[in-house]
Every structure is written in structure tokens, then in C-alpha cells.
Amino acid sequence: QKHKAKYKAFYDLPTPLYIPLIGNTWKMLGTNILNAINDFFKDFGNSTVAYIPHRTYFTSRYEELKILLQHPNVLEKSLEYNHLKAIFGNSLLLAPVPIWKKHRKLISRSFKQSILDSFTPIFYEKSCTLIKILKEKKYDENDIYHLFEKFTLDTFCEATLGIESTILTDVKEHEFVTGITLIQKKAFERIGNIIKMNDFLFSLCHDGKIFYKQMKILCNYIEKIMHKKKILIEEHNEALLNTNTLPVLDLLLQNEEKENLTDNYIKEEMILFAGAATDTTAYTLAYTCCLLAMHPEAQEKVYQEVMSLVGREGEITNMTLNDLKYTEMAINEAQRLLPVVPIIARQATADIELPDKVIPANSGIIMNFMDLHRNKDIYPDPMRYDPDRFLPEEVAKRPQFSFLPFSGGPRNCIGLKYATMVLKSSLANIVRNFKISTIYTSIHDLKLESSIVMTTAHPLDCHFTFRTI
Numbered sequence: 001q002k003h004k005a006k007y008k009a010f011y012d013l014p015t016p017l018y019i020p021l022i023g024n025t026w027k028m029l030g031t032n033i034l035n036a037i038n039d040f041f042k043d044f045g046n047s048t049v050a051y052i053p054h055r056t057y058f059t060s061r062y063e064e065l066k067i068l069l070q071h072p073n074v075l076e077k078s079l080e081y082n083h084l085k086a087i088f089g090n091s092l093l094l095a096p097v098p099i100w101k102k103h104r105k106l107i108s109r110s111f112k113q114s115i116l117d118s119f120t121p122i123f124y125e126k127s128c129t130l131i132k133i134l135k136e137k138k139y140d141e142n143d144i145y146h147l148f149e150k151f152t153l154d155t156f157c158e159a160t161l162g163i164e165s166t167i168l169t170d171v172k173e174h175e176f177v178t179g180i181t182l183i184q185k186k187a188f189e190r191i192g193n194i195i196k197m198n199d200f201l202f203s204l205c206h207d208g209k210i211f212y213k214q215m216k217i218l219c220n221y222i223e224k225i226m227h228k229k230k231i232l233i234e235e236h237n238e239a240l241l242n243t244n245t246l247p248v249l250d251l252l253l254q255n256e257e258k259e260n261l262t263d264n265y266i267k268e269e270m271i272l273f274a275g276a277a278t279d280t281t282a283y284t285l286a287y288t289c290c291l292l293a294m295h296p297e298a299q300e301k302v303y304q305e306v307m308s309l310v311g312r313e314g315e316i317t318n319m320t321l322n323d324l325k326y327t328e329m330a331i332n333e334a335q336r337l338l339p340v341v342p343i344i345a346r347q348a349t350a351d352i353e354l355p356d357k358v359i360p361a362n363s364g365i366i367m368n369f370m371d372l373h374r375n376k377d378i379y380p381d382p383m384r385y386d387p388d389r390f391l392p393e394e395v396a397k398r399p400q401f402s403f404l405p406f407s408g409g410p411r412n413c414i415g416l417k418y419a420t421m422v423l424k425s426s427l428a429n430i431v432r433n434f435k436i437s438t439i440y441t442s443i444h445d446l447k448l449e450s451s452i453v454m455t456t457a458h459p460l461d462c463h464f465t466f467r468t469i
């Protein structure tokens with residue numbers, strides 16, 4: 001009786017109709033998971049319980065997200081992420097909390113501002129190559145995302161892996177670019193699919209075969225890089241050994257013995273970083289360009305800001321990045337409307353007390369950032385693109401945890417600052433060189449769907465006309 005009373009408020013929450021054993025997963029069959037989850041929110045409000053097929057709490061309330069994201073018993077990833085294990089193994093994204101804590105502390109050394117600052121010339125140089133390709137129209141003009149993905153992966157390889165890369169300029173399609181997107185898509189499609197959720201059945205089906213083939217290609221690619229890096233480290237041991245501040249791959253290889261890391265773990269971590277750093281940043285850049293194309297007055301403000309700081313030819317340095325205030329507001333507003341990681345899922349490892357209910361231990365918890373970002377009580381007229389919402393005085397009026405494109409709390413995105421620097425540097429360089437236009441007239445023209453990141457069901461239309469003045 002006492003037990004019942006404790007969880008009453010939780011079990012009294014509105015719940016979509018569920019079928020024994022399969023719960024609400026039937027709702028997800030044949031539809032995109034992002035749409036299915038958003039439908040739950042539309043029909044049952046921003047605090048609900050569903051069975052997918054295990055008991056899961058769904059929320060987008062900022063006051064609850066604030067508690068949940070900072071709670072020590074909500075750090076573990078939920079069962080849905082198990083399907084990603086075949087790709088990312090025990091890397092940061094998926095590692096159980098004790099391993100995650102140790103590795104996150106180590107890897108954070110590579111994300112100190114001083115190291116990130118040393119990447120700025122790479123970000124700038126790569127964005128200049130991107131400008132050249134856009135100017136010469138040497139890319140598929142009907143699919144801007146694909147070019148941006150090559151740009152972010154190329155930048156990642158040089159900055160984070162510390163290897164020379166020509167992915168952006170290579171005419172031949174790069175095996176890593178095709179592979180990383182495909183395997184994430186195939187792994188994500190398993191969620192909620194009763195047949196593909198079973199490892200054995202998945203390995204037998206067509207998608208499973210493609211998945212494992214691509215995985216092998218990715219692993220070989222990373223192994224080759226690791227091998228080269230190890231030789232370099234041996235050759236230059238003294239020069240590299242004494243520093244705490246290294247790109248991630250160097251840091252992990254140099255601490256392999258001391259921290260008991262295996263080659264296999266380092267490979268999984270690098271595959272995660274490549275996946276986490278590229279699609280996310282590329283889609284954010286593409287969505288920002290599309291929104292600026294739909295809002296020429298905001299685009300003009302970004303242009304004026306960049307021109308006043310560095311003009312048409314000036315290099316974008318760390319100082320410039322600090323001063324690109326409106327450009328950052330334009331990116332933030334794009335991330336509010338189109339957060340590329342719209343939903344995350346965690347597991348409650350103990351009972352979690354919220355102000356008006358207790359989430360029972362072992363429940364899944366789905367946090368919907370897209371629904372949060374479109375809440376009209378926090379962002380009036382929420383579907384309107386308006387970078388001024390991110391003026392410091394406007395931000396100060398909003399509650400904490402009401403803007404979470406990189407999640408929040410201790411298990412948030414480790415690449416937040418890195419991504420923001422790449423985005424500001426590349427967007428500033430693009431806007432001072434081109435007028436961006438698109439066929440879309442409103443955000444509703446984008447048909448969104450979810451893979452691990454939020455994609456569109458169609459190629460993204462965005463055109464770049466070289467500015468003559």
C-alpha cells in the first residue's frame with residue numbers, strides 16, 4: 001500500500017494505449033521514431049509514461065530536466081542505446097558510469113580552451129577550402145549537407161586525430177564518410193523494431209549485413225591511423241611526452257599503458273568521436289544556412305558583423321571568434337528550432353524524486369529537447385526564427401535548462417566548445433563570401449526525421465551566390 005502511494009502520481013500520468021509485451025512500440029512501427037515520440041508529447045503532454053516496451057518516463061519540462069540531468073542516478077544510458085554498442089562499444093557515449101567517469105576526466109584534458117584555441121587556424125584554413133569548393137560549384141548543389149559533412153570530418157581528422165586529411169578535396173567518395181552515416185542510420189532503425197532488436201536476427205537481415213560490412217571498413221580505417229600515430233609517437237617520444245594538452249588520439253595513445261587502455265577501446269572512442277563530431281556539426285551548419293536563407297535580414301546582420309570585424313579577406317582568429325556575437329546568436333537560434341540531437345534517453349538507477357512524483361528505479365527516461373525548445377511559455381511565437389532571443393538580456397530572463405542543444409549536466413556534450421568554434425568560424429566565412437538562398441519559405445517545409453541525429457527526409461536545398469561587393 002505504502003509502495004503504491006509513493007508512485008501513485010507517476011502511474012496516474014496519462015499513458016498511450018499499450019499492448020501487453022510490446023507496449024507502445026506498435027506506435028513506432030512504420031513511422032519515424034522522432035515523429036512517434038513527438039506524437040506522444042502532442043497527445044499526452046510534456047510529462048507522460050509509455051512502454052517501449054519497458055517503462056519509460058517522457059519529459060520536456062525545464063524544471064525536471066534541471067534535476068534529472070544533474071542527478072547522479074540519471075547518468076547511465078538507457079536500453080535503447082544498446083543497439084549502438086556494436087559501433088561505439090565502451091566509448092564515452094555508452095560506457096557504464098564508473099568507466100565513463102574515469103575516461104571523461106582523462107579526455108577532458110583534450111578539450112581545454114588552450115588546446116581548442118590552437119585548432120582555430122585549422123578551422124579557418126579548412127573553411128577557406130570549403131569556400132573555394134562552393135565558389136567553383138564543385139559539389140552536388142542539391143545536397144549541401146553532404147559537402148558540409150566532408151568539411152566537418154576533414155576538420156575533425158586534422159584537429160582531433162592530428163593527421164593530414166584531404167577528404168574535403170578528394171574527388172573519390174571517402175569510405176569513412178559513407179560508412180559513418182550509414183552505420184548510424186542502420187543502428188538507429190533497430191530501436192523499436194522487434195525483429196531488428198534481436199542481434200542474431202539483425203545479423204541475418206540485409207540491413208545487418210550492410211551494417212557489419214561498413215563497420216569493418218571503419219575499423220580498418222581507424223586502425224591504420226592508430227598504427228601511423230604509434231610510429232610517430234615512438235619516433236618523437238621526447239617532444240610529445242611532457243604535455244597534458246594533446247589532441248584526443250595522441251592523449252589516449254600516450255596514456256595507453258598508464259591508464260590501462262586497450263587498442264580496441266581507443267578504436268571505439270575514435271569511431272564515436274568521428275561520428276559525434278561530424279554529422280551533428282554538419283547538420284547544424286546546414287540548418288543555420290537554410291534558416292538564414294529564409295531570413296535575409298538576419299543574414300545581413302551576420303554579414304555586417306563579420307565585415308566590421310575582419311572584412312572580406314581577414315583571417316578569423318580566436319579574437320574574432322570571441323567577438324562574433326550576432327553570428328553565435330544566429331547559430332543558437334537555429335539550434336533552438338532544429339536541435340540536431342532532439343531527444344536523449346537515460347536510465348534511472350534509483351528512485352528519482354521530482355517535485356510532484358517519484359520515478360521508480362530502473363525506468364527509462366526520455367528527455368525531449370525539441371519539445372522544450374518549442375515551448376511557447378518559454379519562447380513566445382516559438383516557430384519564428386529570431387536570433388535576438390539570444391541577446392544576453394533575453395537569455396537572462398529565461399530559466400536555466402531551457403536551452404539544451406548539447407544536453408546538460410556532467411554527461412553533456414564534451415565537444416560543445418569545439419563545435420561552437422567550428423560553426424562560428426565556418427558560418428562567418430561563408431556569409432561574408434556568399435548570399436545564401438533556398439526554395440524553402442518556412443521551417444515547416446523541412447520534413448524532419450531522426451537517425452542518431454535529426455536529419456531531413458529529403459536533401460537540403462541551399463544555394464550560395466558569390467558576393468561581388
Ligand code: HEM
Nearest residue numbers: 092093276277280281284341344405406407413414415419
Ligand atoms: C553541433 C554539434 C553537436 C551537438 C548538437 C552535440 C550534441 C550532443 C548531445 C546532446 C550529447 C549528449 C547525448 C546524450 O546524453 O545521450 C552529446 C554527447 C557527446 N558529444 Fe556531442 N554534439 C555536437 C558536437 C560534438 C563534437 C564536435 C564532438 C567531439 C569533438 C562531440 C562529442 C561528443 C561526445 C564524446 C559525447 C558523449 C559525452 C559523454 O557521454 O560523456 N560532440 N553531444
